[in-house]
Amino acid sequence: MMLTPRALGGAAAVAAAALLLAGCTDNSATATADGAVQVSSTADACTLSTTTAPGGTVKFQVRNEGTEVTEFYLLAGDGLRILGEVENIGPGLSRDLVVMAPEGRYVTACKPGMSGDGIRAAFTVTAAPAGQDVSADRAALQRTAVKQYAAYVKEQSEQLLAGTRQFAQAFAAGDEARAKALYAPVRMHWERIEPVAESFGDLDPILDAREADLAEGQQWTGWHRAEKDLWRPASGYTPLTGAERRKLAEKLVADTQELHGRTQDLEFTPDKLANGAKELLDEVATGKVTGEEEAFSHTDLWDFQANVDGARIAYEDLKPLLAGSGDELDASLEKNFAALQKLLDQYRKGEGFAYYNELTGAQVKELGAAVDALSEPLSKLTAAVVK
DSSP states (O other): OOSSHHHHTTHHHHHHHHTTOTTSOBOOOOOOTTSOEEEEEOSSOEEESOSEEESEEEEEEEEEOSSSOEEEEEEETTSOSEEEEEEEEOTTOEEEEEEEEOSEEEEEEEOGGGOSSOEEEEEEEEOOOTTOOOOHHHHHHHHHHHHHHHHHHHHHHHHHHHHHHHHHHHHHHTOHHHHHHHHHHHHHHHHHTHHHHHTOTTTHHHHHOOGGGOOTTOOOOSHHHHHHHHTOOSSSOOOOOHHHHHHHHHHHHHHHHHHHHHHTTOOOOHHHHHHHHHHHHHHIIIIITTTOTTTTTOOHHHHHHHHHHHHHHHHHHHGGGGTTTTHHHHHHHHHHHHHHHHHHHTTEETTEEOOGGGSOHHHHHHHHHHHHHHHHHHTTHHHHHOO
8 A cells, every 4th residue: 555645635734744843854965976865764764865956857765774664755845746656665675766856846755664644854856957858759759658648547537437426326226236246347447547546645545545544533435435335244343324325425426526537637757657657566565465455345356457457558658768778678577567467367257356365375475476576677667768
């Protein structure tokens, strides 16, 4: 699961105050020789070697100096929209975040223990140095890639809204058989564009929060609230009333309508596509492989496939940018996407998949290894396409 939404939800008011957190140290040191900003994350500090960087391609080298797994984020100035992230950085390990950032105000955040709002600080991107524009030919390829991906996001958003309306109608009417049949296929449209959906810090927690992620006092709405009511536990659970189901269904549609509206005019950059592809694989590793995402319905393989679909689409849109200088990386990505898809295809049943609790431990482990194998070359995609 990514940071964010659940941690950032409602952050508009919190963001300004969060910038005053003393834990994030402002060093006077500059970036490294290659221009990278050094980030040290500990239990109570997020130390950056500099709080400014020139516009264009910005690289953060994040090292976990603490004792808990950590994450690092670059957020828009409002503290809500996630522009880039690296997750699951174990103690003593380092990971890079590469983003394309125009001149402006931003927020950085370390999240030790992967909980809470994170340790935040202001970050400024200055004007890009002269002579750093990409060539016209490469710029054209980049524009084509982001145009194609924007169209994909719009299409998936439209299908999500249409499917959500159908699901909500069945759920509100008490037609459990139809609602169950629609649940996983409709959610695939969400999962394919999850990094985009999760970039809206106010919408993600009300649409996709899992029960285990709820903060104290947080109202539980969205897909997983409906999931629990449809695949309700055998004991210790009180089903929703008809009125409660109708209220939940209406909110699900309204929130999805809002998401759909926001995706229509989004602007993308090559780094957002590449980082989003990696984020989708991280989602698979942290939620789908573990079986935590669909705790009641066990429809994790539908989500798994959708995350892989979304990552593959982003990669394929960017593929022309790898020609020549990135041929080896391209071949590795092709090979590992194919290998992971071959494994997933083994669990297909009709139009869907086997339920996740039907898989053996060995099968789950095999899927996890395939995800890890793809994740390694995918982590290099951003640096390759923003040159």
